Amino acid sequence: MTPRTILYTGKGGVGKTSVAAATARRCAAAGLRTIVLSTDPAHSLSDALEQQIGPEPTAVADQLWAQEVSARAEMVRHWSAVQDWFGDLLIGRGVDRISAEELSVPPGMDELFSLLAIQDHHCSGAYDVIIVDCAPTGETLRLLAFPDVARWWLERVFPQQGRLLDAVRPLARSILDISLPGAEAVAEVERLMTNLIAMHEILADTDNTSVRLVMTPDKMVVDEARRTFTYLNLYGYLTDAVIVNRVFGPETGEYFGAWRERQQDQLGVVESGFSPVPVLQAPYFEEEVVGSTMLDRLGEAIFLETTPNALLHDAIAEELQLHEDGSATLHLALPLAERGELTLKRIGAELVVGVADHRRTMLLPPALEGLQPSGARLTDGVLEVSFAAAEQPSDGRVPAGAGAA
Numbered sequence: 496m497t498p499r500t501i502l503y504t505g506k507g508g509v510g511k512t513s514v515a516a517a518t519a520r521r522c523a524a525a526g527l528r529t530i531v532l533s534t535d536p537a538h539s540l541s542d543a544l545e546q547q548i549g550p551e552p553t554a555v556a557d558q559l560w561a562q563e564v565s566a567r568a569e570m571v572r573h574w575s576a577v578q579d580w581f582g583d584l585l586i587g588r589g590v591d592r593i594s595a596e597e598l599s600v601p602p603g604m605d606e607l608f609s610l611l612a613i614q615d616h617h618c619s620g621a622y623d624v625i626i627v628d629c630a631p632t633g634e635t636l637r638l639l640a641f642p643d644v645a646r647w648w649l650e651r652v653f654p655q656q657g658r659l660l661d662a663v664r665p666l667a668r669s670i671l672d673i674s675l676p677g678a679e680a681v682a683e684v685e686r687l688m689t690n691l692i693a694m695h696e697i698l699a700d701t702d703n704t705s706v707r708l709v710m711t712p713d714k715m716v717v718d719e720a721r722r723t724f725t726y727l728n729l730y731g732y733l734t735d736a737v738i739v740n741r742v743f744g745p746e747t748g749e750y751f752g753a754w755r756e757r758q759q760d761q762l763g764v765v766e767s768g769f770s771p772v773p774v775l776q777a778p779y780f781e782e783e784v785v786g787s788t789m790l791d792r793l794g795e796a797i798f799l800e801t802t803p804n805a806l807l808h809d810a811i812a813e814e815l816q817l818h819e820d821g822s823a824t825l826h827l828a829l830p831l832a833e834r835g836e837l838t839l840k841r842i843g844a845e846l847v848v849g850v851a852d853h854r855r856t857m858l859l860p861p862a863l864e865g866l867q868p869s870g871a872r873l874t875d876g877v878l879e880v881s882f883a884a885a886e887q888p889s890d891g892r893v894p895a896g897a898g899a900a
Contacts (some may be wrong), residue, residue, distance in 0.1 A: 497703045498617060499804045500625045504723065505709035506716050507537075507631035510740040513784040514709050514777070515628040516543045516561075517794035520787065521803045522624045523559035530616055531626040532562040534609035540628055545786045556787070560622075562612070569608035570600060573687055576680040606630050614694050624804050698732055705735035705806060712739050712758040712765070721768050721858045728813035729860055735808040737769050738797060741779040767855050771828055773807045815862065823863055827878040829855065839868045839880060848878060 503515040512533065519531035530552055533540040540563055541548050546555045550565035570578070578599040585595035606629075616625050698704055706727055710720040720737065727734050739762060743755040765774055777796045784793050794803065801807060814826040827848065838849040841859070846868065848855045866882035873879075 496620075496623070497700070498620075498622050498625050499806075500613065500617065500627070500697065500704040501804070502627040502629050502698075502704075502706045503709055504629040504706060505631060506719050509709050509711045509716060510777075510784065511631065511709040512539045512543050512628050513790065513793060514707075514738055514740060514797065515626050516540060517784075517790045517797065518803045519559060519561075519624070519626040520556065520790050521794035521798055522626070523556055524791075525802075525804075526558060527623040527804060528558055528621065529624040529626065530560040530562065530622045531628065532564055532612060532616070533628040534564050534566075534606055534612070535628055535630045536566060536605065536609075538563040543785055543790065564609040564612045566605035566609050569611060570605060573608050573611065573690070574600065574604065574683065576683045579680075611690050611694060614690060614697060617697050701733040701809065701811070702806070705733045705808075708734060708737045708769075710737065710739055710765070711741045712761040714761060714764075717761050717764055717768070718858070724769060724772075725813060725858050725860055728811050729815045729862075731811065733808070733811055734769075734772055735806055736773050736775055737765065738775045738777065739765055740777045742776050744778050764856070768857060770812075770855055771808065771810075772812060773801075775801075813857070815860065817862060821866075821884055822869075823866060823882040825859075825863070825880045825882065827855070827857070827880065829873065829876060829878050837871055837873060837878075839871055841868055846880070848880075 501518065503511050503518075505511045512535070515531055515533075519529050522529040531540065532552075540561060544555055544561055546553075546561070548555065548561045548563055550563060550568055552560040552562045555561045578596070581599040582592075582595040585598055586592060590598065610627075610629075613625060613627060616622055708720045708724060710716045724734055724737075742762070743751055743758055747755045762774075762776075775797050777793055780789065780792065782789065784790060797803075810828055812828045816824045816826075818824070825846075829848075838847075840847045844859050846857050846859050848857070863882055866884055868880055869883040870881040871878060
């Protein structure tokens with residue numbers, strides 16, 4: 496049976512680790528064999544659970560295991576031969592040993608290696624649910640969005656690399672005074688690419704895997720979550736829920752009244768900006784959310800009306816198609832919208848969409864920089880927006896004639 500895999504990500508300090516731990520405890524309480532693992536280099540899962548855990552799965556409750564993945568241990572498993580070769584190469588060029596060791600690991604690779612631990616648990620069959628507390632960024636997920644490149648290398652380059660390196664190695668040593676990577680380092684890169692393809696297949700399995708974005712109702716946090724949401728959609732990862740944490744309730748006193756009003760404004764932005772993905776909320780508790788009691792309160796608040804391991808949304812909300820002529824087509828899911836007057840306006844990196852009384856604002860990816868909306872139509876709950884480099888009105892509005900199909 497394929498395990499249910501849920502990845503939590505979000506800006507640092509929004510309570511992502513607590514939400515992941517609360518979800519795991521609720522899944523385990525339902526009788527599901529559950530593991531929650533942290534790939535965040537700044538591990539705080541032990542603090543949230545109030546139990547000491549390490550780089551190997553540790554039983555922390557009935558049907559619940561926890562793990563803080565060691566990036567260094569994973570690098571030794573997946574990158575040591577390459578690191579040794581490249582480090583020696585740098586040291587031979589006068590770089591000190593400590594700097595050479597740091598430079599031999601590209602930025603972001605440590606988290607990438609940590610994410611490969613998901614694959615181990617996925618293949619083991621030991622768990623029904625895998626909960627992942629990711630680092631506070633969606634950038635590493637984007638690194639896994641290029642399986643075609645890895646496949647190209649595996650199919651075109653690696654079958655020839657043995658003979659090529661054997662022929663060039665003496666020349667490189669005598670003329671260029673460098674040593675080419677040995678067979679072990681090349682095999683390590685090949686294994687990494689194979690693992691990247693396997694990891695992408697796990698994350699792109701929208702029947703069993705999804706990402707959940709955690710945020711607080713603050714403008715800067717919401718804006719970053721919207722950017723991450725756009726990237727996740729455009730790279731083919733399913734976001735099945737967003738969790739807005741630390742929301743002031745109606746009982747909030749006068750002192751925090753103005754803050755609550757600003758939060759309510761941002762909750763409106765969240766509802767429109769992430770539609771049709773479900774928005775779940777958790778209150779601002781009177782004490783820190785650590786330990787089993789508080790984690791269970793958080794889990795109950797978030798999942799009061801739903802099952803924590805359920806797939807809460809089953810469709811990718813945005814899809815971008817880039818065409819050879821430089822134009823592009825953006826598909827947006829608007830299941831609640833009905834045919835009627837359609838308005839589109841681009842304001843900087845934002846696209847404001849209006850269909851009858853339905854309104855949505857989304858952040859556009861850099862791939863659409865320099866393009867303006869040139870037309871749109873709504874068909875079966877999907878809005879199709881065309882972008883072109885043709886000269887557009889200066890205010891970014893769609894010219895007359897664009898409308899719902």
